[in-house]
Amino acid sequence: MVALLLFPMLLQLLSPTCAQTQKSITLGSTLAPQGPASSWLSPFGDFAFGFRPVEGNTSFYLIAIWFNKISDKTVVWYAKNTDQDPSIVEVPSDSFLQLTNDGALSLKDRSGQEGWNPQVTGVAYASMRNTGNFVLLGADSTTKWQTFDTPSDTILPTQVVPCNKTRNKSLRVRLDIDDYSSGRFLLDVQTDGNLALYLVAVPSGSKYQQYWSTDTTGNGSELVFSETGKINISSGAGIGSMADYFHRATLDPDGVFRQYVYPKKANAGILGGETWTAVSMQPQNICHAIVSDVGSGVYEFNSYCTFDIGTRNQIASCQCPPWYKFFDEQKKYKGCKQDFQPHSCDLDEATALAQFELRPIYGVDWPLSDYEKYEPIGQDDCGRLCVIECFCAMAVHNQSTSTCWKKKLPLSNGNMADYVQRTVLLKVPSSNSSQFMISTSSNKWKRNRKHWVLGSSLILGTSILVNFALISIFLFGTYCRITTKKNIPLSQASSKSQLPLKTFTYKELEKATAGFHEILGAGASGVVYKGQLEDELKTNIAVKTIDKLQPETRPVSTFL
């Protein structure tokens, strides 16, 4: 059955020059961002090449290729200036792109000034293929240039990124989902045959840390996305047939290389509705994969990375510690800053002790940024030494070894952790000081926490009652250890069987929270309640209720 369905598609893929299906784009053809002709379609209409408006910015367009039949028009390729200057080509709205009569592809503005060209000559015609590849061809039908050779952040079935012995070929992430400038990660097909993911500096792109690789140095590996939907560095093979699903693999802005499928027809089957569903990903937990001694980690400084397996495509997210706030709520990856008057180095000890205090925070750690270490020392002295010093932003104390570390700003590599012997103490304005304003309602519960829990929710529908019923709670702490030890092999994101994910009914949650009784806190999208499961461990949980529909539910973490 599957083979039968695949057959017409394969036939199409295997005969890319087949005349009746390949409508070619002839010399003299022109596209304009705001004209009737703003893109060229593939014969089946699945893909389009042309001008794409940039969300939130009406003054310029991208030259791009996108999935044309689906509602969100997912961009899979976008033009960059040159190899030396890999910034995106920003197209003013009065420009036009022409396959010129003398055989070149050229972007020009009204005054005739050239803005971009892919540096090929002798083109006889062009073709937007059904595979999503836009190709410039010579009179003898040889390929002169193709977008498959200059991948942006996405590869498609039938695309191969070969190993080139003289230069590393990379996929570079965009900065954010709607910001196409070069981001903080890249996937390299290296000259030495290794395929690796790197954390890189923005904007220079110099490599910081390798956080994942195929370990195939010396054997000339290439990155292959086969026509059957299998990428040879992932296990997403065969999930969602080519006939029923669109496929892509993207190095996402959070540094994870994910393989996605999208049903071609509504209600096409088990893999979600009309949306992209990740079927495999590398690395499995980006927050834990990166600890970089230079640079800030997965997100910018003073933030921490949370990664919630309970959410749909397991997107990592950036959070600020209490008393810190985002530089930009819209661009959270930019990190956080203190939301209080910082400790001035002019304060004397007594004033510092009156104005600042240390508060334990749970479930989070910043493993680097230490600048001082004392041993043996008790927790109170450790804290005091941090409070009185203007450089100190955080102290960490290990009870079993009586070790104290002092940390300075900016804090880097913030991450979820479930230490038991290690207490992370954040320096904040003391409750005595005029700066104090945070609610301390959850303090009582903050003490003595052995297990902390991250509650996450997906939205089922729009009715308040349904939204109120939380669908899944993911338990960290005890359970998290078990899974990480098991060393899940290249797991498929959609196979929930391997994950310690439990679905709760509304009734169970109502019971666990004693009728949504005790409030722990409130976020932008809803209220978080304290609860306790009736398991052997009497695991404490945080239950978040959603009262606002958001297109994508972000994971929510709670300090307990």
Ligand SMILES: *[C@@H]1O[C@H](CO)[C@@H](O)[C@H](O)[C@H]1NC(C)=O
């Ligand atoms: C639109 O993008 C251009 C080019 O990057 C930039 O100069 C301009 O400020 C942006 N406008 C808005 C409203 O974001």
Ligand SMILES: *[C@@H]1O[C@H](CO)[C@@H](O)[C@H](O)[C@H]1NC(C)=O
């Ligand atoms: C490798 O890259 C160089 C520089 O871009 C190019 O000239 C060469 O043709 C490539 N080699 C192969 C085998 O593709």
Ligand SMILES: *[C@@H]1O[C@H](CO)[C@@H](O)[C@H](O)[C@H]1NC(C)=O
């Ligand atoms: C390719 O990347 C590797 C790993 O970062 C590096 O060692 C090597 O020098 C790079 N090769 C070239 C030609 O830049």
Ligand SMILES: *[C@@H]1O[C@H](CO)[C@@H](O)[C@H](O)[C@H]1NC(C)=O
């Ligand atoms: C390279 O290929 C050889 C022969 O197939 C194999 O024995 C070896 O393990 C491979 N090395 C790596 C690093 O994959």
Ligand SMILES: *[C@@H]1O[C@H](CO)[C@@H](O)[C@H](O)[C@H]1NC(C)=O
């Ligand atoms: C991917 O597949 C290609 C061709 O089948 C092969 O040459 C390459 O070594 C594979 N790469 C990895 C990392 O397995």
Ligand SMILES: *[C@@H]1O[C@H](CO)[C@@H](O)[C@H](O)[C@H]1NC(C)=O
């Ligand atoms: C708060 O202020 C009072 C009076 O100034 C002082 O006695 C007390 O120790 C202070 N508490 C803290 C935590 O600094």
Ligand SMILES: *[C@@H]1O[C@H](CO)[C@@H](O)[C@H](O)[C@H]1NC(C)=O
């Ligand atoms: C605290 O010290 C103990 C004993 O040396 C050690 O096993 C543990 O890993 C330390 N914890 C942390 C988080 O450093």
